[in-house]
Each structure stands twice: as structure tokens, then as C-alpha cells.
Amino acid sequence: MTSLGNTRIAFIETMIELVEQDPKAVLVCADSVLVVKGQDFIRKYPDHFIDVGIAEQNAVDCAAGLAACGLIPFVATYAGFITMRACEQVRTFVAYPGLNVKLVGANGGIGAGEREGVTHQFFEDLGIVRTIPGITVVVPADADQVRHATRAIHQVKGPAYLRIGSGRDPVVDCEEIPFELGRIRILAEHGKDIILFTAGFVANRALLAAEVLSKEGIKATVADVHTLKPLDRKGIVTLLKKTNAAVTIEDHNIIGGLGSAIAELSAEECPAYIKRLGIQDLYTRSGNPESLLDYYGIGVKDIVTAAHTTLKRRDS
Amino acid sequence: MIKKQHSIRNVHDRIGELEEIACQIRIDIITMIHKAGDGHPGGSLSVTDMITALYFEVMNVDPKHPEKPDRDRFVLSKGHACPALYAALARKGYFSRDELPRLRSLESHLQGHPDMNKTPGIDSTAGSLGNGVSIGLGMVLAGRLTGHDYFTYVITGDGEIQEGVIWEAAMTASKYKAGRLIVFVDNNGIQSSGPVDKVSGLYPILPKWAAFGWHCQEIDGHDFSQILSAIEKAQACTDQPSVIQAHTVKGKGVPFMVGDNSWHKRVPTTEEYREAMRHLGGPCL
Missing domain, CATH: 3.40.50.970 (Thiamin diphosphate (ThDP)-binding fold, Pyr/PP domains)
Structure with a gap:
């Protein structure tokens, strides 16, 4: 729960x-x-x-x-x-x-x-x-x-x-990790297979997905990109260089928010395989928050699947 | 009680002087738009006398200390009339009059519409219509909290008050009994695409403000005696915001611009410039 x-x-x-x-x-x-x-x-x-x-x-x-x-x-x-x-x-x-x-x-x-x-x-x-x-x-x-x-x-x-x-x-149980404006926070570091970039009140989902992935043998790093502007370009590029693969997870249209910010930066400085999870440029429905996020493809399962797909693309 | 240091009761002697300053400002407006090759002469000429009264008689401002916290504030909500404001600020000493012809050029600090960071003496960025009354209200409320008793003056256009946010501000200013907010509506009767009464169902103006709880006055916006007297009455009204509907003439002072709305935004040719100067008594090129 x-x-x-x-x-x-x-x-x-x-x-x-x-x-x-x-x-x-x-x-x-x-x-x-x-x-x-x-x-x-x-x-x-x-x-x-x-x-x-x-x-x-x-x-x-x-x-x-x-x-x-x-x-x-x-x-x-x-x-x-x-x-x-x-x-x-x-x-x-x-x-x-x-x-x-x-x-x-x-x-x-x-x-x-x-x-x-x-x-x-x-x-x-x-x-x-x-x-x-x-x-x-x-x-x-x-x-x-x-x-x-x-x-x-x-x-x-x-x-x-x-x-x-x-x-x-x-609630994300990561209070000990300091908040600094304009700097990403590493919430979990299972390994360097793929980065899960998250922004906002879906970080809990990214953390759960990283645990599932870890059990499946994929070691992810979860990065909280709480400041979209100014973006921590250095911190993000450093992570992308390690994996060349990332999933972005946000409760926002995939256009304009975290997914866009990471993809723009990646395109300029460190081309990588990226899957953007979020609202897929459509209008949503009323509903229980947790069910809604699952319904619109921002569930833990979706993150896990996206990580697998992205790594397959990277490695093929 | 216009200001402690100079009572309005003595200023009636100075009306001739203000008229002379206003004439010089009109000369500067036409000259700067002619030389810059861009700008809005019609509405600049209609607000000139109100701006002259504010900067040269009423407001507690000091060009040597443009940021002093207790100064009176001014928001030219109809920002496209900024040639009048720029001319007044230059004449007041905020910056050199040599800057005026560089209006709207890449090198100049005189933007197409007022920019509070680029031009000394500008209290608020403006130009997108409808916003000045809310901004002025914020300034008045800030004065309450910081213990300064300055007045904030706003000039809006008449077409401008078709914007909904004007009436949002009207309600809030009334709620806060913002007696130190004094708004002029520059009622020159013509907006970009034609006469105000043809473009919208705005009229009558004052009953709307009165319904929102404002202290209302109606004046000839080119008569300094009426402008100053209205300001004095507005200042005396401490528990209501004040609006002054100023009947003005778009193109005032330049007869061939009056009644011809192409001068809303148009640049005088050399011949037109010379004719304008003949009317205003300014120097010819």
C-alpha cells in the first residue's frame, strides 16, 4: 500500500x-x-x-x-x-x-x-x-x-x-537524500543498466519498478529530476553516458515536461535510447489516482516493460 | 493634499507652465516617432496632459533616485502611448533627450512598449492591454505592508477596459478599499479598429466602475485645472479606489491627426512633420 x-x-x-x-x-x-x-x-x-x-x-x-x-x-x-x-x-x-x-x-x-x-x-x-x-x-x-x-x-x-x-x-522514503535546486537526486542505485528519470509524484512508482527490474536482473538507477529548469545538464549527461538507455516517468503530457527535457538534452549532448512514459498526448478521465496512472500507462508494470524494450533496442 | 511639499491650491498659478511642458512633450512625441520611423502618435497625444500633470506637478518622484521606496508609482497600462511617457521622463531628467529618436531601435533602451528593467523611471512593464489596474493595485497593497503611503496612478485606454482582467481588478481594489489607487481612463473614443461604441458595448463607462464601488469623476483630460482638481479629490477619497474618465482627443495638438484614426499607428512624413511643428510651435527639420 x-x-x-x-x-x-x-x-x-x-x-x-x-x-x-x-x-x-x-x-x-x-x-x-x-x-x-x-x-x-x-x-x-x-x-x-x-x-x-x-x-x-x-x-x-x-x-x-x-x-x-x-x-x-x-x-x-x-x-x-x-x-x-x-x-x-x-x-x-x-x-x-x-x-x-x-x-x-x-x-x-x-x-x-x-x-x-x-x-x-x-x-x-x-x-x-x-x-x-x-x-x-x-x-x-x-x-x-x-x-x-x-x-x-x-x-x-x-x-x-x-x-x-x-x-x-x-510518499517517497528518501528524506536523507538532500534537495538542492538544479541538481538531480539519485533515489536508488541498483546498477548502471538503465536510468529511470522521474519528476513529481510518480517517483514511488519508479522506485518500485527499479526493485522489480533488479529481481529480473536489470540494474537501474533512479534519478529524481525535481528541477526541470535550470536542468542539471551535467548530472543527467553523466548518467546517460553510463547507460545509453533511459525511461522518463512523469505525470504530465510526454510533450513539454521531463521526457522532452531529457530527450532534448540527450539529442544535443549524449544520444541515447529513451522511452517517455506519461500522458500520451490525449485527454484523460476521472478516476482514482492510482488506477488512473496505471490506466494511462504510468504503472510500475509499464515502467518495467519500457525498460526491457529500451534495453532491447539499445542492444539490438 | 496632492503632496505635502506642494499643495494643489497654489498650483493653479502653474497651469500655464504645465501647458508649455505638455506642448514640448508633444513636440518630442512627433519628433521621436518621425525620426524613429515607428510608434503610436494618436494615443500618445491624448494622454500627454495627464502624464504632464502627474510628473511635473503631482507625483513624488526623484530622477536622481528613481528607485526610492516611498515614491509615487505610475503604470502606463496603455503602453503603446509610451512616446508620451518617454518624453516626460527625459524632460524630467531620468535620461537624455538625445535617446528619444532611437525609440524602438535595437541599440536603444526605449522599447516599443515600456520595460521597467531597461528604461530608468518606468515603474512597470506594460503594453499588453488590461493589466495595469491589477499591477497598480499590487503596488498599493505593497505600500500598506511596507508602511509607505505613496499613491499609484494608472492610465488605461478606453478600448483597453474591454479586457476582462480590468474588472477583476475593479472588484478586488474595491474589496481592499484601495484609496491610494487612482486610475485615469483615457477616453479618446477611438480604438485600433474604430470608434469604441462601434467596436464594443463598453459605454457608459463610469456607472460600471461606480457599481464596483469606485469613486468616479469625469473631466476634460486636456484641461489642467480639471486634471489637478480631480486628482486632489481622488486623493482625498481614502476608502475607495478612484477612477477618472478623461475625455480626450486622439491626436490632440496636431489638427490633421484628429479624427483620422490612421494616426493610431503611423509615422509622419517630413511634410507632415513640418506641418505638425507649425501647429505645436516646434522646430522644423
Whole structure:
């Protein structure tokens, strides 16, 4: 049974810590305070909370104004409403002027979509923000990592996008492996037959797949690529050179996210056999998170099969 | 109470002076667009008097310290009118007037639309329509939190307020009783593809803002006495954001541009430039 953490609470508890230490930090919501479990935050720091109503473009613009006057606003609501509805505000009024605005997107991916269906399952957010120059893009592996990531983007001046989930987000038992913005984390190192690159709340699946593969004689390394931008080019290329084979695993369209990032880098610096697992460029359905990920080909079995297929291609 | 250091009650003596500055800014606008070979003259000329009043009478700003935290802020939400802002900033001393003709060129810091990082004195990047009121609201809310009591002034176009995000901001500013947010709607009546009332169902303007809880005024946007008096009243209204519908003329000051919307974006030929200068009293080439 997968144990679950809560990335939303991890974010808001870290926000409370941040405001305690830094009076410049502000939380901006778009009627999304319950989404990010912000009740305690409001109780403790009412002056550091701004709710603009259901108006995401306004939220992002307002944050740009706050940041232009020296504050550090964290705009937190559903991932798609930030990255799609307010996309232009993110690009033109936050990223272009390089303002110190942090964007926190909930329900990143279908697993985090709360059975709401496509309107609330966001699997294009990372691709969208990754094409906008000047934004740090972070996709933590679980709730513990969200705490580190929230602190890290607060410390780095400039625009950042942080993906969080539904509040029922699988826990990866790798807390001892340090989080450093822009550096991959090696979550497991069975051997150097193939690399399993993962980003987001599917890392648990990559780890399980690596164990299955190990029993079948294939020794995989599992790398958590939590920072999609700036990408740890050196760390990734070093791994690819060892194996010439990789599977990418993400709860996102295979276009634009982790799979794209790794394939682009590989094409330029270290051609390798790569299979991209994720949403296969289609619209998904409502459903239980774990069943959904299995249904759309991001299951442990799918990862194992993809590893076998990729190695066969490499070795034939 | 325009600013502690210079009360509006004494500024009426200065209206002639402001009119002269506005005329010089209009000369600079036409000259820079002519020399640069690109730009939007019509809407720049319609906002000139409001920008002149703000920078040369009202706002607490210091070109020697463009980043000082307690300065008043200005957002030119209709960013395509930036030739007026650039001319005002140069005349105010933020950068050399020699830079103006280099508008929109690769070497210049004067971008096609305002860029807060490239051009000294610009408080907000702008140009994509509809966003300035929200950004201005953010600036006002930041002032509350940082303990500064500056005012934030925004100029939007009239066509511009067809954008939905304007009304999102209108609701939020009302909720936060953002008395230090003062918005001018440059109501020159004409947008890119034609008269505002033909392009959309925008009118009437002020009842919409009033319905959202804003303090509303209507003025002649080329009459300094009315502009200054409206600002004074807006400043005095501390628990409501203020909007000032400024009736203006697109192409104001250059008669052949008035009523001809091709001047929304068009470059004067040498002959047209000379004619404009004859009207404005500027130097001929």
C-alpha cells in the first residue's frame, strides 16, 4: 500500500515558517485558500494574505505589482489556472521583468486531479512554464520535498513555478537524500543498466519498478529530476553516458515536461535510447489516482516493460 | 493634499507652465516617432496632459533616485502611448533627450512598449492591454505592508477596459478599499479598429466602475485645472479606489491627426512633420 503525504499542507506550513522569518513573503490566492489549506496561515498572518477572488489573471498581475515594490508574493491556486488562464500575465508581467513572484500550482498531473476530470487535471503546466524564459521550474517528488523546494525558491530571487498535488500524494522514503535546486537526486542505485528519470509524484512508482527490474536482473538507477529548469545538464549527461538507455516517468503530457527535457538534452549532448512514459498526448478521465496512472500507462508494470524494450533496442 | 511639499491650491498659478511642458512633450512625441520611423502618435497625444500633470506637478518622484521606496508609482497600462511617457521622463531628467529618436531601435533602451528593467523611471512593464489596474493595485497593497503611503496612478485606454482582467481588478481594489489607487481612463473614443461604441458595448463607462464601488469623476483630460482638481479629490477619497474618465482627443495638438484614426499607428512624413511643428510651435527639420 502506498503511504500518502500532503503536498498542500507541506507548502502552507513552510509558507508560515517563511513569513515568520521574512516579512516580505505574502500569500496571494484566487479563492483558493482551501485548496492550499491556508486557514492557519490567515489566522497567523492576515496582513500577509491577499485573496483577489476567482480571478487568476488579476492574482498574477497583482503579485507582479507587489513584487515590483519589493515583496515576495507566492500565488497559489490550481496549476492550470495559473499556467493557462494567466499564462500571459506569468510571461509578460512576471517572467519578462524577472519579478520575484513564486507560482504554486496545485493538482499538477492526473494523479493529483482529485477525480475531477480534465478541467482540474493539469498535465500541460510544466511544458507551458518551461517554454517561458526566466522561470525556475520545480516538481518535487513528495510532501517532504515540497518543504525543501518552497524554501529553495524563496531563497533564489526571481520567478519560480512550484508544482504541488492533491493532498493525497505518495510518499517517497528518501528524506536523507538532500534537495538542492538544479541538481538531480539519485533515489536508488541498483546498477548502471538503465536510468529511470522521474519528476513529481510518480517517483514511488519508479522506485518500485527499479526493485522489480533488479529481481529480473536489470540494474537501474533512479534519478529524481525535481528541477526541470535550470536542468542539471551535467548530472543527467553523466548518467546517460553510463547507460545509453533511459525511461522518463512523469505525470504530465510526454510533450513539454521531463521526457522532452531529457530527450532534448540527450539529442544535443549524449544520444541515447529513451522511452517517455506519461500522458500520451490525449485527454484523460476521472478516476482514482492510482488506477488512473496505471490506466494511462504510468504503472510500475509499464515502467518495467519500457525498460526491457529500451534495453532491447539499445542492444539490438 | 496632492503632496505635502506642494499643495494643489497654489498650483493653479502653474497651469500655464504645465501647458508649455505638455506642448514640448508633444513636440518630442512627433519628433521621436518621425525620426524613429515607428510608434503610436494618436494615443500618445491624448494622454500627454495627464502624464504632464502627474510628473511635473503631482507625483513624488526623484530622477536622481528613481528607485526610492516611498515614491509615487505610475503604470502606463496603455503602453503603446509610451512616446508620451518617454518624453516626460527625459524632460524630467531620468535620461537624455538625445535617446528619444532611437525609440524602438535595437541599440536603444526605449522599447516599443515600456520595460521597467531597461528604461530608468518606468515603474512597470506594460503594453499588453488590461493589466495595469491589477499591477497598480499590487503596488498599493505593497505600500500598506511596507508602511509607505505613496499613491499609484494608472492610465488605461478606453478600448483597453474591454479586457476582462480590468474588472477583476475593479472588484478586488474595491474589496481592499484601495484609496491610494487612482486610475485615469483615457477616453479618446477611438480604438485600433474604430470608434469604441462601434467596436464594443463598453459605454457608459463610469456607472460600471461606480457599481464596483469606485469613486468616479469625469473631466476634460486636456484641461489642467480639471486634471489637478480631480486628482486632489481622488486623493482625498481614502476608502475607495478612484477612477477618472478623461475625455480626450486622439491626436490632440496636431489638427490633421484628429479624427483620422490612421494616426493610431503611423509615422509622419517630413511634410507632415513640418506641418505638425507649425501647429505645436516646434522646430522644423
